[in-house]
Amino acid sequence: MASFLITLGFGAATIFFCIFSGVVDISKFTNKKEKQEKLYSSLIKSLRRFGTLKSYEVIGKTTLKFEDETYTFDAILLGYFGTIAVKADYHTGEIYGQTNDESWTCIFNNEKTYFPNPLTATNGTVRFFKDIYKAEKVKSGNVDSVVIFPSKKSSLFTGKINSVISIGDINNKLGASKYTTDNGADISAMKKAIEKYTVK
Secondary structure, X not given: OHHHHHHHHHHHHHHHHXXXXXXXXXXXXXXXXXXXXXXXXXXXXXXXXXXXXHOOEXXXXXXXXXXXXXXXXXXXXXXXXEEEEEEEOOOOOEEEOOOOOXXXXXXXXXXXXXXXXXXHHHOOHHHHHHHHHHHOOOOOOEEEEEEEEOOOOOEEEOOOOOOEEEHHHHHHHOOOHHHOOOOOOOHHHHHHHHHHOEOO
Protein backbone atom coordinates (compact mmCIF):
# COMPACT_ATOMS: atom_id res chain seq x y z
CA MET A 1 0.00 0.00 0.00
CA ALA A 2 2.80 2.37 0.91
CA SER A 3 4.64 1.64 -2.34
CA PHE A 4 1.42 2.28 -4.29
CA LEU A 5 0.98 5.69 -2.65
CA ILE A 6 4.60 6.57 -3.33
CA THR A 7 4.18 5.58 -7.01
CA LEU A 8 0.93 7.54 -7.26
CA GLY A 9 2.53 10.58 -5.67
CA PHE A 10 5.52 10.36 -8.00
CA GLY A 11 3.22 10.12 -11.04
CA ALA A 12 1.22 13.17 -10.00
CA ALA A 13 4.41 15.11 -9.32
CA THR A 14 5.74 14.16 -12.77
CA ILE A 15 2.57 15.41 -14.50
CA PHE A 16 2.66 18.62 -12.45
CA PHE A 17 6.32 19.15 -13.37
CA CYS A 18 5.71 18.51 -17.09
CA ILE A 19 2.87 21.01 -17.24
CA PHE A 20 4.57 23.83 -15.40
CA SER A 21 8.03 23.28 -16.86
CA GLY A 22 6.64 23.58 -20.38
CA VAL A 23 7.22 19.95 -21.38
CA VAL A 24 3.45 19.74 -21.82
CA ASP A 25 1.92 23.04 -22.91
CA ILE A 26 -1.65 22.73 -21.67
CA SER A 27 -2.46 26.16 -23.09
CA LYS A 28 -2.30 24.66 -26.59
CA PHE A 29 -5.22 22.40 -25.79
CA THR A 30 -7.15 25.26 -24.18
CA ASN A 31 -6.49 27.60 -27.11
CA LYS A 32 -7.53 24.94 -29.63
CA LYS A 33 -10.81 24.38 -27.80
CA GLU A 34 -11.48 28.12 -27.60
CA LYS A 35 -10.76 28.56 -31.31
CA GLN A 36 -13.12 25.72 -32.20
CA GLU A 37 -15.85 27.21 -30.02
CA LYS A 38 -15.46 30.58 -31.78
CA LEU A 39 -15.52 28.92 -35.20
CA TYR A 40 -18.59 26.91 -34.23
CA SER A 41 -20.34 30.07 -33.03
CA SER A 42 -19.50 31.75 -36.34
CA LEU A 43 -20.83 28.73 -38.25
CA ILE A 44 -24.14 28.70 -36.40
CA LYS A 45 -24.59 32.45 -36.91
CA SER A 46 -23.97 32.04 -40.65
CA LEU A 47 -26.41 29.13 -40.90
CA ARG A 48 -29.10 31.01 -38.95
CA ARG A 49 -28.72 34.10 -41.12
CA PHE A 50 -29.05 31.91 -44.19
CA GLY A 51 -31.92 29.98 -42.60
CA THR A 52 -33.84 33.18 -41.94
CA LEU A 53 -33.62 34.12 -45.61
CA LYS A 54 -34.84 30.71 -46.73
CA SER A 55 -37.36 30.06 -43.92
CA TYR A 56 -35.28 27.14 -42.65
CA GLU A 57 -35.39 25.86 -39.10
CA VAL A 58 -31.82 25.63 -37.76
CA ILE A 59 -31.03 23.27 -34.89
CA GLY A 60 -27.64 23.51 -33.15
CA LYS A 61 -25.33 20.71 -32.03
CA THR A 62 -27.41 17.58 -31.48
CA THR A 63 -26.83 13.92 -30.69
CA LEU A 64 -29.50 11.53 -31.94
CA LYS A 65 -30.01 7.89 -31.01
CA PHE A 66 -32.35 5.68 -32.99
CA GLU A 67 -32.47 1.95 -32.36
CA ASP A 68 -28.79 0.90 -32.05
CA GLU A 69 -27.23 3.87 -33.84
CA THR A 70 -26.00 7.20 -32.48
CA TYR A 71 -24.91 10.21 -34.53
CA THR A 72 -23.79 13.69 -33.48
CA PHE A 73 -24.39 16.65 -35.77
CA ASP A 74 -23.04 20.18 -35.47
CA ALA A 75 -26.23 21.56 -37.00
CA ILE A 76 -29.40 20.38 -38.69
CA LEU A 77 -31.30 22.49 -41.22
CA LEU A 78 -34.96 21.78 -41.86
CA GLY A 79 -36.92 23.26 -44.77
CA TYR A 80 -39.77 22.47 -47.12
CA PHE A 81 -37.18 20.73 -49.30
CA GLY A 82 -36.23 18.34 -46.47
CA THR A 83 -33.17 18.05 -44.20
CA ILE A 84 -29.49 18.99 -44.29
CA ALA A 85 -27.29 17.37 -41.63
CA VAL A 86 -24.11 19.38 -40.97
CA LYS A 87 -20.74 18.22 -39.68
CA ALA A 88 -18.06 20.84 -39.01
CA ASP A 89 -14.35 20.31 -39.70
CA TYR A 90 -12.04 22.76 -37.96
CA HIS A 91 -8.86 22.27 -39.99
CA THR A 92 -7.41 25.57 -41.18
CA GLY A 93 -5.36 26.08 -44.33
CA GLU A 94 -5.34 24.57 -47.80
CA ILE A 95 -7.49 21.44 -47.77
CA TYR A 96 -6.90 18.71 -50.36
CA GLY A 97 -8.97 15.56 -50.73
CA GLN A 98 -11.40 13.50 -52.80
CA THR A 99 -14.50 11.50 -51.92
CA ASN A 100 -12.81 8.09 -51.77
CA ASP A 101 -9.50 9.14 -50.20
CA GLU A 102 -8.83 7.52 -46.85
CA SER A 103 -7.14 10.67 -45.56
CA TRP A 104 -7.08 14.32 -46.59
CA THR A 105 -4.25 16.85 -46.46
CA CYS A 106 -4.10 20.22 -44.73
CA ILE A 107 -1.29 22.68 -45.45
CA PHE A 108 -0.96 25.66 -43.11
CA ASN A 109 2.13 27.85 -42.59
CA ASN A 110 4.09 25.43 -44.85
CA GLU A 111 3.29 22.58 -42.48
CA LYS A 112 1.52 19.55 -43.93
CA THR A 113 -0.75 17.38 -41.81
CA TYR A 114 -3.08 14.50 -42.64
CA PHE A 115 -6.52 13.85 -41.20
CA PRO A 116 -9.28 11.29 -41.78
CA ASN A 117 -11.58 11.95 -44.71
CA PRO A 118 -14.37 14.01 -43.08
CA LEU A 119 -16.96 12.54 -45.44
CA THR A 120 -16.48 9.17 -43.75
CA ALA A 121 -18.19 10.51 -40.62
CA THR A 122 -21.30 11.27 -42.70
CA ASN A 123 -21.69 7.72 -43.99
CA GLY A 124 -25.13 6.42 -43.12
CA THR A 125 -26.49 9.86 -42.21
CA VAL A 126 -29.09 10.02 -45.00
CA ARG A 127 -30.44 6.55 -44.23
CA PHE A 128 -30.40 7.34 -40.49
CA PHE A 129 -32.71 10.35 -40.88
CA LYS A 130 -34.95 8.54 -43.35
CA ASP A 131 -35.36 5.69 -40.85
CA ILE A 132 -36.37 8.16 -38.13
CA TYR A 133 -38.86 9.94 -40.37
CA LYS A 134 -40.31 6.66 -41.60
CA ALA A 135 -40.78 5.41 -38.04
CA GLU A 136 -42.57 8.64 -37.13
CA LYS A 137 -44.58 8.72 -40.39
CA VAL A 138 -43.24 12.16 -41.27
CA LYS A 139 -43.32 13.80 -44.70
CA SER A 140 -39.61 14.50 -44.99
CA GLY A 141 -38.67 15.40 -48.57
CA ASN A 142 -34.98 15.00 -49.39
CA VAL A 143 -32.15 14.35 -46.92
CA ASP A 144 -28.56 15.47 -47.50
CA SER A 145 -25.41 15.64 -45.39
CA VAL A 146 -22.63 18.20 -45.76
CA VAL A 147 -19.26 18.97 -44.21
CA ILE A 148 -18.55 22.66 -43.59
CA PHE A 149 -15.13 24.16 -42.88
CA PRO A 150 -15.94 27.19 -40.68
CA SER A 151 -12.48 28.78 -40.74
CA LYS A 152 -12.23 31.74 -43.13
CA LYS A 153 -8.56 30.79 -43.56
CA SER A 154 -9.48 27.49 -45.17
CA SER A 155 -9.31 27.06 -48.95
CA LEU A 156 -10.83 23.90 -50.38
CA PHE A 157 -9.19 21.97 -53.18
CA THR A 158 -11.68 19.11 -53.21
CA GLY A 159 -12.84 19.12 -56.82
CA LYS A 160 -16.57 19.11 -57.45
CA ILE A 161 -17.69 17.60 -54.15
CA ASN A 162 -20.88 19.54 -53.47
CA SER A 163 -21.18 18.14 -49.95
CA VAL A 164 -17.95 19.86 -48.80
CA ILE A 165 -18.43 23.58 -48.21
CA SER A 166 -16.35 26.52 -47.01
CA ILE A 167 -18.08 29.00 -44.70
CA GLY A 168 -17.85 31.66 -47.39
CA ASP A 169 -19.72 29.46 -49.85
CA ILE A 170 -22.74 28.63 -47.69
CA ASN A 171 -25.15 30.92 -49.54
CA ASN A 172 -24.03 29.59 -52.92
CA LYS A 173 -23.97 25.87 -52.13
CA LEU A 174 -26.99 25.72 -49.82
CA GLY A 175 -28.88 28.10 -52.07
CA ALA A 176 -28.93 25.53 -54.86
CA SER A 177 -32.32 24.79 -56.39
CA LYS A 178 -32.62 21.39 -54.72
CA TYR A 179 -32.63 23.17 -51.35
CA THR A 180 -35.21 25.76 -52.38
CA THR A 181 -37.69 23.38 -54.00
CA ASP A 182 -40.82 22.75 -51.97
CA ASN A 183 -40.98 18.96 -51.59
CA GLY A 184 -43.84 19.08 -49.11
CA ALA A 185 -41.63 18.32 -46.11
CA ASP A 186 -43.34 18.96 -42.77
CA ILE A 187 -40.85 21.12 -40.86
CA SER A 188 -42.75 20.98 -37.57
CA ALA A 189 -43.14 17.18 -37.69
CA MET A 190 -39.48 16.67 -38.62
CA LYS A 191 -38.40 18.86 -35.70
CA LYS A 192 -40.61 16.88 -33.29
CA ALA A 193 -39.16 13.60 -34.58
CA ILE A 194 -35.63 14.90 -34.05
CA GLU A 195 -36.48 16.13 -30.54
CA LYS A 196 -37.94 12.71 -29.71
CA TYR A 197 -34.66 10.93 -30.46
CA THR A 198 -32.31 13.61 -29.12
CA VAL A 199 -29.96 12.38 -26.40
CA LYS A 200 -30.48 14.68 -23.42
